[in-house]
Amino acid sequence: MSDKTIGIRVTRFRPEQEDAPTEQVYEVPYQEDWVVLDALNYIKDHIDGTLSYRWSCRMGVCGSCGMMVNGEPKLTCAAFLKDYYPNELVVQPLAHFPIIRDLVVDIDDFMDKLKAVQPWIIREEEKPVAEGEYLQSPAELKEFKQFSQCINCLLCYAACPVYGLEDVFVGPAALALSYRYNLDSRDEGYAQRTVVAASSEGIWECTFIGECSVVCPKDVDPAAAIQRTKVETTTNWFKSFLMPWGNK
Amino acid sequence: MSQSYETYKPKLSPTWWLKSRNYFLFMMRELSSVFIAAFVILFLYQLFALAEGKEAYAACRDELTTPGFVVFYAVAFVFALYHTITWLGVMGRVQVVRMGAFTVPPKLVTAGAFVGFFFVSAVVGYIFLYVL
Ligand code: SF4
Ligand code: FES
Numbered sequence: 001m002s003d004k005t006i007g008i009r010v011t012r013f014r015p016e017q018e019d020a021p022t023e024q025v026y027e028v029p030y031q032e033d034w035v036v037l038d039a040l041n042y043i044k045d046h047i048d049g050t051l052s053y054r055w056s057c058r059m060g061v062c063g064s065c066g067m068m069v070n071g072e073p074k075l076t077c078a079a080f081l082k083d084y085y086p087n088e089l090v091v092q093p094l095a096h097f098p099i100i101r102d103l104v105v106d107i108d109d110f111m112d113k114l115k116a117v118q119p120w121i122i123r124e125e126e127k128p129v130a131e132g133e134y135l136q137s138p139a140e141l142k143e144f145k146q147f148s149q150c151i152n153c154l155l156c157y158a159a160c161p162v163y164g165l166e167d168v169f170v171g172p173a174a175l176a177l178s179y180r181y182n183l184d185s186r187d188e189g190y191a192q193r194t195v196v197a198a199s200s201e202g203i204w205e206c207t208f209i210g211e212c213s214v215v216c217p218k219d220v221d222p223a224a225a226i227q228r229t230k231v232e233t234t235t236n237w238f239k240s241f242l243m244p245w246g247n248k
Numbered sequence: 249m250s251q252s253y254e255t256y257k258p259k260l261s262p263t264w265w266l267k268s269r270n271y272f273l274f275m276m277r278e279l280s281s282v283f284i285a286a287f288v289i290l291f292l293y294q295l296f297a298l299a300e301g302k303e304a305y306a307a308c309r310d311e312l313t314t315p316g317f318v319v320f321y322a323v324a325f326v327f328a329l330y331h332t333i334t335w336l337g338v339m340g341r342v343q344v345v346r347m348g349a350f351t352v353p354p355k356l357v358t359a360g361a362f363v364g365f366f367f368v369s370a371v372v373g374y375i376f377l378y379v380l
Contacts, residue, residue: 013256015253015254015255015256020256021256021258071267071268096258096260098255098257099255099256099257100253100255106255161264161265161271164260164264165260207274207278208338209270210274210338211268211270211274214270221341223341224341224342227338227341227342228342228343228344231342
């Protein structure tokens with residue numbers, strides 16, 4: 001291990017002993033191939049076992065290690081120390097979410113919103129299992145694949161000032177997933193999802209700041225999904241107005 | 249969902265838009281509409297003056313060509329240009345254009361939007377400069 005070290009300024013919040021978050025600086029060894037999560041694990045294992053944070057896969061898949069690194073939402077398992085060294089690094093809990101402890105935030109609000117947009121295939125009538133699966137062509141898959149890459153890391157919510165100001169906003173990832181299922185050729189749940197997506201707390205809250213798409217580690221582009229949903233619902237509204245005999 | 253633990257809810261500071269370049273540029277895009285709206289009001293004012301006759305229009309023109317107004321037009325023009333470029337620039341991401349089974353690449357959609365914009369601007373410019 002090298003002699004070099006790097007300072008990590010971490011948010012601490014222990015509700016049983018303080019009313020508001022504080023900060024604590026830890027000096028950890030600097031390794032060129034370490035990510036921020038390695039530094040946090042070092043603190044936990046060698047300096048202060050009371051530090052709390054979430055992580056699981058360490059490979060950008062589970063979406064649980066999202067935190068603010070120097071003020072920007074990042075997957076800490078994908079943010080390298082070498083990009084910040086030799087400066088002190090500030091690690092904070094994901095912005096806009098209530099803090100439970102240290103770097104752990106409460107994501108119940110997102111879970112409720114995710115459920116509300118029904119991110120699963122809805123059929124008007126399910127066909128019996130014996131009749132086999134619902135088939136889909138590669139071209140049909142391509143239509144929504146980008147939007148299905150979401151790992152629910154919530155970096156997009158932490159980057160969205162609209163959510164920070166009005167947490168009733170359904171938010172980028174949930175709306176992107178709503179759009180993803182609407183695009184799925186096997187799905188028939190457009191009307192049910194649109195009740196939530198096109199409500200006053202849905203797509204129309206979005207002012208297209210676009211930062212959600214900038215920070216998304218999976219290139220989901222939730223901002224585009226939201227704007228496309230705006231175009232689509234508006235077009236469908238006009239169609240139903242001008243051609244009330246039409247299907248949609 | 250019932251919650252049986254205490255949390256700390258941070259508040260967004262009113263200066264959040266000064267904390268990153270992208271947020272700041274977003275605010276400038278929003279601010280551009282104020283200048284555009286003000287310009288439209290001045291334009292309508294000119295139209296009303298024009299409807300009232302030659303003299304009223306000449307007086308109105310004098311009023312609106314003071315150095316202060318010229319500076320305002322220059323600033324409004326820069327804001328209008330910025331709004332237009334950023335608006336057209338995201339066209340490919342927002343509007344999916346399909347031709348049968350073929351989906352037009354987003355970059356081409358954006359390029360088409362710019363070409364359309366320049367074409368319409370040229371037509372409007374021509375009408376104002378040579379026809380009216
Ligand atoms: S849309 Fe991107 S940033 Fe948002 S939760 Fe999904 S993967 Fe994360
Ligand atoms: S630990 Fe799973 S995404 Fe970072």
